[in-house]
Amino acid sequence: MIENTIAANVLGVTGAVCWAIQLIPQIVVNYRRKHARGLQSSMMLLWASAGVPLGVYNISKNFNLALQIQPQILTFLSLVTFAQVKYYKARWSLPHCLLTVSLLLALLGSLELGLIFALRPALHSRLEWPLQLMAALSALLLALGVGRHYVDVWQHRDVRGISFLFVAVDAMGDLTSLLSLFFEAPFDYVGCVIYSVELVMWIGIMGLGVWYHFWPSERSLARARAEAEGEAGEWLSPFFPPSTEW
Structure with missing residues (x-):
């Protein structure tokens, strides 16, 4: 791997910026449509919790600041989205949401800080497994x-509720964060796995x-064109025959 501090920082900052704004499109969409259908509070809680071991790992490994x-x-941002899901779907009151998010922030922040200090003796003793455990937990x-x-997609046979702009920005954040590791020395294989899993x-x-x-939209357009031209029995698309059942 080629060590390049500037490249690592630029890519790391890009990843941090993507993660800083990744959930904003989803939050805005939820607010505008006044519902959070298709989103699960469990997903947001898992993500919020993942930030703890990931933070412990990145800080303890002294990665670039981003x-x-x-x-x-x-x-x-995961907790903000969690609050929206509870507000719109579970009909929690606004004070209830704010109190819950505040308590969770305090709990998770304290846990992360405590783990960072608790793992320092292990790092001084050059024990790697505690940090590897943090990396594995965050990836999981x-x-x-x-x-x-x-699971929701499987149950409903549809990708519903989720903002594809959010997905694209999040994937870009994973990709740039992953690339930044290639310019860190020594190369961190465990960190690579963390970002690769979510990217995939x-x-x-x-x-x-x-x-x-x-x-399905392409197929519908093909059918409409075929019917308009009186050629419903012919293929008007190289990929979507009008007669195909979906």
């Missing part, structure tokens, strides 16, 4: 969060979105 701040942004929680949406899962969600939204 990657150290990144997990804190993830936790905060992130994957379970996205996996919860896979978001690519899967985008693929399902194309499957459930774009392909």
Whole structure:
């Protein structure tokens, strides 16, 4: 791997910026439509929790500053979205949402700070397994969060409720954060796994979105054109025959 501090910082900052704004499109969409249908509070709680071990890992490994701040942004925005889900779906009152989010922020922040100090003796003794445990836990929680949406897609045969702008920005944040590690020395294989897992899962969600939204629309347009031209029995698209049942 090529060590390049400037490249690592630029990519790390880009990843942090993407993660800083990733959930904002989803938050705005939820606010405008006044519902959070298709989103699960469990997904947001898993993501908020994932920020703790990820923050412990990134800070303890002394990654560039952007990657150290990144997990804190993830936790905060995840809890804001969690509050929206509870407000719109569970009909929690606004004070109830604010109090719950404040308590969770205090709890998770204290837990992360405590773990950072608790792991310092292990780092001085050059024990690697505690940090590897933090990395594995963060990757697991992130994957379970996205996996919860896979369950919803399976149940409803549709990618519903989720903002694809949010998915794209989040995937870009994972990608740039992953690339920034390639310019850190020594290369961190565990950190690479953390960002790679979520990136692959978001690519899967985008693929399902194309499957459930774009392909049926293309087929409908092909049928409409065929009927207008009186050629319903012919293929008007190289990929979507009008007679295909979906």
